[in-house]
Amino acid sequence: MSATATARRLPPMVEESMISQVWKISNGKNEIFDQARARFGDSFGLNVARGNWYFFADPEDVKAVFTASPTALHAGKGNEILATALGDYSLLLLDEGEHMRQRKLLLPSFHGEKLAKQTAAMERISEEIVSRLPKGESFHVRDMSQDIALEVILEVVLGTAATGEEHDRLGEATRKLLDWIASGLRLVASSVIGPRSRPIKRMYKPALAPLDTGLYRLIAERRNADDLEDRDDILSMLLLASDEDGRPMTDVEIRDELVTLIVAGHETTATALAWAFERLTRVESGTERLHEESLTEETTYSRYVAQESLRLRPVLDFVLRRVMEPIEIGGYQFEPDDFLCPSIYLVHRREDIYPDPLRFNPDRWADQKPGTYTWFPFGGGVRRCIGMQFAMAEMEIVMRAVARAGILLPVGPDEPTVSRFITSSPKRGGQVRFAF
Ligand code: HEM
Numbered sequence: 001m002s003a004t005a006t007a008r009r010l011p012p013m014v015e016e017s018m019i020s021q022v023w024k025i026s027n028g029k030n031e032i033f034d035q036a037r038a039r040f041g042d043s044f045g046l047n048v049a050r051g052n053w054y055f056f057a058d059p060e061d062v063k064a065v066f067t068a069s070p071t072a073l074h075a076g077k078g079n080e081i082l083a084t085a086l087g088d089y090s091l092l093l094l095d096e097g098e099h100m101r102q103r104k105l106l107l108p109s110f111h112g113e114k115l116a117k118q119t120a121a122m123e124r125i126s127e128e129i130v131s132r133l134p135k136g137e138s139f140h141v142r143d144m145s146q147d148i149a150l151e152v153i154l155e156v157v158l159g160t161a162a163t164g165e166e167h168d169r170l171g172e173a174t175r176k177l178l179d180w181i182a183s184g185l186r187l188v189a190s191s192v193i194g195p196r197s198r199p200i201k202r203m204y205k206p207a208l209a210p211l212d213t214g215l216y217r218l219i220a221e222r223r224n225a226d227d228l229e230d231r232d233d234i235l236s237m238l239l240l241a242s243d244e245d246g247r248p249m250t251d252v253e254i255r256d257e258l259v260t261l262i263v264a265g266h267e268t269t270a271t272a273l274a275w276a277f278e279r280l281t282r283v284e285s286g287t288e289r290l291h292e293e294s295l296t297e298e299t300t301y302s303r304y305v306a307q308e309s310l311r312l313r314p315v316l317d318f319v320l321r322r323v324m325e326p327i328e329i330g331g332y333q334f335e336p337d338d339f340l341c342p343s344i345y346l347v348h349r350r351e352d353i354y355p356d357p358l359r360f361n362p363d364r365w366a367d368q369k370p371g372t373y374t375w376f377p378f379g380g381g382v383r384r385c386i387g388m389q390f391a392m393a394e395m396e397i398v399m400r401a402v403a404r405a406g407i408l409l410p411v412g413p414d415e416p417t418v419s420r421f422i423t424s425s426p427k428r429g430g431q432v433r434f435a436f
Contacts, residue, residue: 028419057346066381078320087256141430142274159233180207274430275313304362
């Protein structure tokens with residue numbers, strides 16, 4: 001019997017034109033997911049550019065995707081669209097052996113003693129930027145938290161805090177690049193023409209060149225620094241690191257990982273913080289409780305707020321894996337070139353796991369712990385976000401610093417979700433004001 005004689009079993013497909021589906025996936029509204037789930041249940045397919053994307057809302061299927069062999073499912077191939085800015089060696093773009101090699105080189109930068117030093121930088125930078133917030137007028141949390149997240153990431157990743165002018169130049173170049181890649185139109189152009197194509201590379205050049213020049217200069221200087229071994233920044237760690245075969249990282253590899261960390265660690269955290277305040281200011285006595293807790297050593301409520309915010313407004317709505325070898329998930333048979341998408345958005349809204357799921361209720365976390373396959377704003381398996389602890393610490397620290405400065409009130413109606421780059425962001429960036 002030939003392979004084609006037996007039809008493979010696949011989830012039901014949403015029947016709409018490809019253009020309409022791509023638009024509905026990328027406009028941030030997520031109605032297409034709610035409607036498909038209501039109609040088809042926990043698994044369904046969408047017809048997106050370059051193949052069918054299958055979404056999963058059952059935690060068992062999410063587990064099967066996250067624990068599948070790295071040879072069967074690739075995440076790097078799913079992130080191709082980022083290749084122009086991040087480069088070929090970016091952790092986000094690699095798979096299998098090369099991915100594990102780079103990941104092992106990066107992981108020590110985010111653990112234990114290092115994280116403790118990084119949180120000290122977060123505390124200092126948050127205090128400084130929060131002290132400049134306007135007291136009498138409204139402000140946008142995302143603008144503030146972007147400033148904080150950018151300063152933190154530059155200091156922690158590049159270790160440039162002390163060298164003022166260079167730090168400012170790199171900060172400016174990073175801002176420019178991030179504004180540039182935040183444009184939806186450019187993303188669509190990259191997707192259609194190809195992120196590694198000449199025209200797209202040419203289009204990105206003016207935005208990339210200032211950052212690249214600054215980073216390569218910094219890498220060269222730091223290679224010769226006398227205090228390399230005593231430094232805590234990630235750049236210095238990468239310069240000293242070597243893999244199991246004793247192979248050090250090249251300048252291009254280091255550049256690609258630095259840009260990856262700066263981009264991945266900056267916009268995401270700033271958006272998560274904007275949502276946390278957008279939602280919390282609309283909860284009865286929410287910001288009063290955060291304010292009171294922020295005057296003590298206790299951190300429970302701020303942690304619950306961060307967890308709840310990442311549940312109900314998860315920044316990224318799904319993660320993507322490309323099938324490389326035939327694989328069965330949830331009784332369906334997938335083949336190479338299908339894409340599998342654990343749906344963060346839909347699992348986080350399951351009534352059986354989160355009663356009254358649309359209610360923003362930080363206190364629900366007093367009775368339940370975040371489950372690996374039921375709360376996954378940072379993805380999962382061998383691809384789980386390496387900045388997870390870093391980001392949770394930063395959210396907690398920034399929320400507490402803002403709350404210490406006073407009680408916050410919402411400004412205007414609830415903010416709808418809009419798409420910014422690949423994140424789902426509050427339309428006005430989390431607009432709030434202090435209550436005095
Ligand atoms: C609230 C903030 C953040 C959110 C919501 C977030 C979310 C994510 C998600 C969903 C993924 C994909 C995981 C998967 O495919 O399973 C990811 C990967 C990644 N994130 Fe984050 N992230 C955040 C902050 C950070 C920070 C602060 C850093 C670094 C300083 C960072 C660095 C990375 C990197 C390097 C990867 C690629 C990991 C790999 O492929 O092995 N992220 N993140």
